[in-house]
Amino acid sequence: MARIDRASTATDQRESGRQKVISTIRKSGQIARIDIAQKTGVSPATVTSITSELLKAGLIEEIAPDSKPDSRRGRPRVxxxxxxxxxxxxxLKVANRNVMVALIDFEGNTVSEYTAALPASKLSPDDMAGFIETSVRAAAQEADMDVSQISGLGIGVAGIIDAPRGFVYWSPSMTERNVGLRDLVEARLPLPVFIDNDANLVAMAEQLFGMGKTVSDFIVVTIEHGVGMGIVIDNALYRGTRGCGAEFGHTKVHLDGALCRCGQRGCLEAYVADYALLREASITGSLSGQDPENATLDMLFRKAKSGDTTAQSIFHRAGRMFAMGLANIVNIFDPELIILSGERMQFDYLYADEVLEAMKAAVIQVDAPLPEVRIHKWGDLMWAKGAAAFAMDGVTDLAIRKITDAA
Ligand SMILES: [Zn+2]
Known part of the structure; x- marks a missing residue:
């Protein structure tokens, strides 16, 4: 038993060394071997042998030395x-009204983008898997590719997801609970499929391509049709044990409060999400004369801008609730950085100066600077790119496993 343990530990170490090296190269853009050793703590000899394996597998490449010579050897470093x-x-991101697909290369460059309108905002598991299949095939076709040329598919869905099992406990996008969505999609497409909560994938996109690139501990708060959160601790996504962690939108801010999409009362989301604001507007008659089906946040926002005090109070209250939620995050995690990210960011109301001031006032007061709050307005495709980042991680793991198995 002890012998087997030792053997598998050596293999694990080797595999984790490969993962460390490739993720360091990815984070750095380009980097010399000696600097990889310095950054990872892996010995220079092991870095040399790992990078030669990665070169042989075609995952990395050498680039021509720049003009900066190695000070000790007096020649440029590769x-x-x-x-x-x-x-x-x-x-692929399943949004409220549509599905977005991004194809990216292994460096993270966008190759093509594709959007399709969902036939309904809630689909049965089979219809959802079918729509995902059709969308990926169409995206590949538009990029003049066959779907077999794609190495993996990442899917971001709102809701409670067990990522390692590809299992959806609950999603506002599906009519049923407890769906093995990964298996349903893998039965339709010839690629490995990876599924996670959409906000986690935005955190991953921030880590790989965005503002989280140089920060090891940060939190992303996403604002879209709902409110989500992704937690990165020590460079790794924190998912909780059941995939139910980081449900910022369903933290309770009011006893017996407003009804949330999850079925419970008093969730933050029930006060700050777009549907919550529109519900409030319909109660106060702020959008009277509008067909409620077609009333949009944009209309309410224009009304507030034009001086309508009821409309203004709706945004004001949402902002104060959001500030309270952000302060709770700071009080629990004390992160280095909070990134506010998402489509709804265009509506100003949740990241106005007064919201950030209200957050600061509710944070435990010490004589040290507060965490930095940065606003990142990506387009819709950020979500899809986040899902692609997740697939890239999965495909990298599979490629490294292949090297390990062959060794
Ligand atoms: Zn809820």
Missing amino acids: ALKIRGDAHIVAG
Whole structure:
């Protein structure tokens, strides 16, 4: 038994060394071997042997030395980078009204983008898997590719997801609970499929391509049709044990409060999400004369801007609730950075200066600077790119496993 343990530990160490090296290369853009050793704590000899395996597998490539000479040896150093055409991966985001697909190369460059309108905002598991299949095939076709040229598919869905099992406990996008969505999609498409909560995937996109690139501990708060959160601790996504962690939108801010989409009362989301604001507007008659089906947040926002005090109070209250939620995050995690991210960011109301001031007032007061709050307005495709980042991670793991198995 002890012998087997030792053997598998050595293999695990080797595999985790490969993962460390490739993720360091990815984070750095381009980097010399000696600097990889310094950053990872892996010995220079092991870095040399790992990078030669990664080169052989076609995952990385050497680039011509720049003019900066190595001070000790007096000759330019060869740098390594991710090989962009090693793999193409797809990321797909199931949004409230549509599905977005992004194809990216192995370096994270966007190859093509595709959007399709969902036939309904809630689908049965089979219809959802079918729509995902059709969308990925259409995205590939538009990029003049066959779907078999894609190495993996990442899917971001709102709701409670067990990512390692590809299992959806609950999603506002599906008519049923407890769906093995990954297996349903894998039965339809010839690629490995990876599924996670959409906000986690935005955190992953921030980590790989965005503002989280140089920060090891940060929190992303996403604002879309609902409110989500992704937690990165020590460079890794924190998911909780059942996939139910980081449900910022369903933290309670009011006893017996407003009804939430999850079926419970008093959730933050029931006060700050777009549907919550529109519900409030319909109660106060702020959008009277509008067909409630077609009333939009944009209309309410224009009304507030034009001086309507009832409309203004709706945004004001949502902002104060949001500030309270942000202060709770700071009081629990004390992160280095909070990134506010998402489609709804265009509506100003949740990241106005007064919201951030209200947050600061509710944070435990000490003589040290507060966490930095940064606003990142990505387009819709950020979500799909986040899903693609997740697929890229999965495809990288599979490629490394292949090297380990062959060794
Ligand atoms: Zn809720």
